Amino acid sequence: MDQPQREAPVYDRTAEDVGNIIEFGHVNTRVPDQQLATLFYVTGLGLTRDPYLMTGTENMWINVGTSQFHLPTGPAQVTRGVVGLVLPDLDALRTRLKRVASRLRGTAFSVEDRGASVDVTCPWGNRIRCHAPAPEFGPIVLGIPYVAFDVARGTTEGIVRFYREVVGSQAARDADGTARIGAGPDTVLLYRETDRVLPPYDGHHIQVSLADFSGPYRRLLARGQITEESDQHQYRFQTLVDPASGETLAEVEHEVRSMRHPLFARVLVNRNPAATNLHYATGHEAAAWAQFPA
Ligand SMILES: [Fe+2]
Numbered sequence: 001m002d003q004p005q006r007e008a009p010v011y012d013r014t015a016e017d018v019g020n021i022i023e024f025g026h027v028n029t030r031v032p033d034q035q036l037a038t039l040f041y042v043t044g045l046g047l048t049r050d051p052y053l054m055t056g057t058e059n060m061w062i063n064v065g066t067s068q069f070h071l072p073t074g075p076a077q078v079t080r081g082v083v084g085l086v087l088p089d090l091d092a093l094r095t096r097l098k099r100v101a102s103r104l105r106g107t108a109f110s111v112e113d114r115g116a117s118v119d120v121t122c123p124w125g126n127r128i129r130c131h132a133p134a135p136e137f138g139p140i141v142l143g144i145p146y147v148a149f150d151v152a153r154g155t156t157e158g159i160v161r162f163y164r165e166v167v168g169s170q171a172a173r174d175a176d177g178t179a180r181i182g183a184g185p186d187t188v189l190l191y192r193e194t195d196r197v198l199p200p201y202d203g204h205h206i207q208v209s210l211a212d213f214s215g216p217y218r219r220l221l222a223r224g225q226i227t228e229e230s231d232q233h234q235y236r237f238q239t240l241v242d243p244a245s246g247e248t249l250a251e252v253e254h255e256v257r258s259m260r261h262p263l264f265a266r267v268l269v270n271r272n273p274a275a276t277n278l279h280y281a282t283g284h285e286a287a288a289w290a291q292f293p294a
């Protein structure tokens with residue numbers, strides 16, 4: 001007897017494409033006071049200080065799943081936009097933020113509870129939007145799913161061209177005009193046009209890793225856009241230029257690393273902030289950054 005014919009499954013293979021930016025590494029903003037930074041990022045947000053690297057008072061690395069905040073000591077820098085976080089438990093976040101509020105009084109620290117998300121401002125004005133895990137964030141339960149930058153009107157078409165043609169990354173405009181740039185399997189860079197007058201660029205930076213490291217380098221070098229030859233595995237650029245017109249569109253320093261950089265895909269320590277000396281069970285100190293597929 002003939003077996004019933006089963007239809008071959010149809011897969012969307014393009015959904016697996018990542019583009020040339022294959023890892024989002026860190027957001028770097030200087031902080032004037034490491035004690036206040038510890039209160040905010042570690043005690044308040046519940047994130048983890050990297051226990052292995054930058055363990056002094058001149059810099060602190062904060063682990064968030066597979067990405068980081070880098071917080072060197074110095075005059076404050078403020079990202080012109082919003083950093084998105086996914087945290088496993090927003091109610092626990094609300095409790096932690098209440099506990100640190102009195103010690104952050106007199107700074108720019110603030111909390112706006114939006115229900116589905118919690119908007120938090122760091123002691124120096126950096127805006128962070130905290131989300132619960134959700135299908136739109138893929139497998140992330142602890143991480144940085146997006147960094148959204150404010151940019152001037154009329155710039156996002158050129159920004160998409162820059163990332164596509166110069167960087168070789170995934171880039172497209174949303175229906176509202178936001179430029180959406182692929183920055184690893186689970187992270188995007190967003191550029192949103194605003195009428196707000198933007199403060200002068202203060203030197204904060206982001207770090208990404210590229211699969212094709214030398215292609216963008218050649219194109220940026222030919223345009224005079226390489227700002228730092230850091231070492232064999234790393235260079236920097238700062239200006240996003242429309243390849244069609246040569247017009248400068250935005251400034252965000254990008255620290256660009258290759259997949260041969262020794263820190264590429266480094267496994268980061270993430271703690272479970274629910275574990276304390278008074279509320280403790282063996283084996284529950286560590287937090288997972290990803291969840292099982294639905
Ligand atoms: Fe950096």
